[in-house]
Amino acid sequence: MGKRQWHGWVIGLVLVLLAGLMGHSIYQRYTKQQHAVATNTAKRTIPAQLLSQQKLQYRTHRKLQNMQAKLGTLQKVVPNDRHIAYRLTKHTRVYDELIDHEKTSSLNNAAYVPYDNHNERYNFMAVRTYYGSKQTLVGVRIYDLYNTFKPWRAPGFYQLETNDFDEPAMTGYVRPQDLREVRPIRSQHRLNHVPYYLNTFDGEHGPNDYKMTTMRVWNVIPGSKPNVTGGDVSHLLYQQLYATKEATNNQGRTYLYLYNATGPVGWIRKSHQLTRGKFVNPAKALLHAKSTDTVRLQTQPVKNQHGYHYAQRVYNLYRHHHWIRSLTMSYLYYPTVFDIHGDKITAVRFYDHHYRLIQQAHNVHGLKKVIETHPKVHTLDWDNDNARVVDFNLKHKSKRYLFSIQDGDPDPEDTYGTIYVNRRGHALMWSSGMASLE
Numbered sequence: 001m002g003k004r005q006w007h008g009w010v011i012g013l014v015l016v017l018l019a020g021l022m023g024h025s026i027y028q029r030y031t032k033q034q035h036a037v038a039t040n041t042a043k044r045t046i047p048a049q050l051l052s053q054q055k056l057q058y059r060t061h062r063k064l065q066n067m068q069a070k071l072g073t074l075q076k077v078v079p080n081d082r083h084i085a086y087r088l089t090k091h092t093r094v095y096d097e098l099i100d101h102e103k104t105s106s107l108n109n110a111a112y113v114p115y116d117n118h119n120e121r122y123n124f125m126a127v128r129t130y131y132g133s134k135q136t137l138v139g140v141r142i143y144d145l146y147n148t149f150k151p152w153r154a155p156g157f158y159q160l161e162t163n164d165f166d167e168p169a170m171t172g173y174v175r176p177q178d179l180r181e182v183r184p185i186r187s188q189h190r191l192n193h194v195p196y197y198l199n200t201f202d203g204e205h206g207p208n209d210y211k212m213t214t215m216r217v218w219n220v221i222p223g224s225k226p227n228v229t230g231g232d233v234s235h236l237l238y239q240q241l242y243a244t245k246e247a248t249n250n251q252g253r254t255y256l257y258l259y260n261a262t263g264p265v266g267w268i269r270k271s272h273q274l275t276r277g278k279f280v281n282p283a284k285a286l287l288h289a290k291s292t293d294t295v296r297l298q299t300q301p302v303k304n305q306h307g308y309h310y311a312q313r314v315y316n317l318y319r320h321h322h323w324i325r326s327l328t329m330s331y332l333y334y335p336t337v338f339d340i341h342g343d344k345i346t347a348v349r350f351y352d353h354h355y356r357l358i359q360q361a362h363n364v365h366g367l368k369k370v371i372e373t374h375p376k377v378h379t380l381d382w383d384n385d386n387a388r389v390v391d392f393n394l395k396h397k398s399k400r401y402l403f404s405i406q407d408g409d410p411d412p413e414d415t416y417g418t419i420y421v422n423r424r425g426h427a428l429m430w431s432s433g434m435a436s437l438e
Contacts, residue, residue: 063099070095070173071132080126082226085184085250086140088124088174095137095173098130123184123223123250127170137173143184143223184224188247196241196258197279198233199353200272200333217258217266223249233273236265237311237333240279246270275354282335283315285355287327294318300417300429312417314427323425330407331417331431334388338403341366343423345392345403367392396420401428 067074088094124140216230236258245257247267255267256274268274289295300312311333317325326338335355339347344366350359350373361371373388389406396404401420408416417431 066097067099068134070098070134071130071137072134073132075131075133078129078131080128080138082125082127084126085123085143085182085224086126086179087182088140089178089180092174092178098137098139098170098173123182124171124179125226126179129176130173136176138176138179139170139173140179141171143226143228182250184250185221186248186250186252188245190245191243191256193242193244193259194276195278196243196256196274196276197239198237198241198268198273198333199275217268218255219266221247221249221255221267222253223251231266233268234311236260238279238281238313241265241274280355282329282355283317283327286335286337286351287315287317287325289317290319292319296425298427298429300431312419312429312431314419314421314429316425326421326425328405328419328421328427330388330405330419332407334407336388336390336405340402343402348390348403350388 123143125143127139127141129136129138217233217236218228218230220228222228222230239260241258241260243256243258246254247257248254254270256270257267258265283289283295283297287295294317296316296318298314298316311329312331313329315327315329316323317327324340326340328336328338330336333353335351337349337351338345339362341364346364346366347362348360348367348371349357352358359373361367369392371390375387387407391404392402394401394404400422402423404418404420406416406418417429420428422428
């Protein structure tokens with residue numbers, strides 16, 4: 001090795017050692033700095049429990065400020081008699097919140113109805129009065145409608161647990177002078193067991209709709225008392241009902257108090273859903289059975305029912321041991337009659353709720369094409385896009401069926417039912433959709 005090369009190697013080694021020493025020194029300084037930063041950060045960190053307490057104190061302070069802006073200093077809170085019905089005077093100032101930041105009241109929200117129209121429709125209860133140094137406000141709530149969601153096999157009423165009825169949110173807060181006491185029942189009189197029967201469902205309005213859907217039966221007149229409780233009517237189909245009282249509330253809706261063979265039923269709105277007169281069994285009215293014929297009934301099993309609905313049935317007519325005719329009562333309580341010859345459907349007739357013929361088709365060689373009814377314009381079925389659809393000689397889940405009928409809107413979030421009948425007359429029935437709001 002030359003002398004010059006040896007000197008170069010020594011210089012390189014010295015440089016490597018110096019670089020290593022400098023790197024180690026820099027790393028130590030960095031580590032000390034990070035440790036110092038972590039130590040200082042730890043000193044400045046607020047314990048989680050203390051931070052939570054500070055946030056709670058801030059929210060409480062803010063809510064007190066919001067309430068003081070409306071009431072001033074709160075002096076006392078007095079509960080009200082919730083069985084007194086009120087209307088609100090026009091152009092009432094309604095506070096949406098008492099302790100939260102004020103927002104536009106839902107009473108003035110276009111998504112509901114204009115406030116002045118609100119006063120025309122709803123009764124309010126006064127829940128409690130807040131006395132303040134600046135002004136006094138009353139917490140009000142629209143008269144509540146509770147739904148029992150009870151199926152037909154266990155009809156009846158029960159009151160939901162509401163902890164002194166405080167669970168539902170307040171509708172708003174108004175001044176006492178803006179409350180006007182009203183009589184919730186405009187008129188009421190007795191009836192001498194006037195005969196009625198249910199002829200249909202109303203699938204247009206949900207049970208919490210303040211149009212007081214005709215699909216419910218109520219324990220008292222809706223709008224007349226707080227926390228009215230409603231139930232389903234499907235267990236009241238296919239039977240005679242009698243009205244013993246009639247009442248009209250101050251919202252202009254008339255209700256009948258009904259009995260059946262076993263006792264009182266409740267209040268049902270007087271509407272197209274109720275027909276005055278004697279109930280006639282659809283099989284007797286539409287199958288035209290002779291005294292020597294046999295009629296066999298099949299009803300939808302409870303396990304295949306969605307929610308309450310008890311309407312679906314199939315009546316098979318046998319003459320000399322031959323199956324010659326079927327009557328289906330579909331989901332929305334519509335009757336459809338099928339004439340059967342061998343393994344063919346030779347005729348189908350569609351009826352309305354009053355057993356009036358509205359559409360028919362026939363072919364002696366057997367119907368094959370799908371047939372759909374077309375509801376009249378501006379009827380409930382037309383609004384809801386409800387139609388009966390009949391199919392023939394079809395396959396479903398690897399099984400062959402003579403015919404099927406679907407009633408209602410097939411949208412999975414709507415209300416509909418389906419009936420399949422095989423060549424031996426056995427019916428497969430189920431219902432689905434959101435009609436029960438379960």
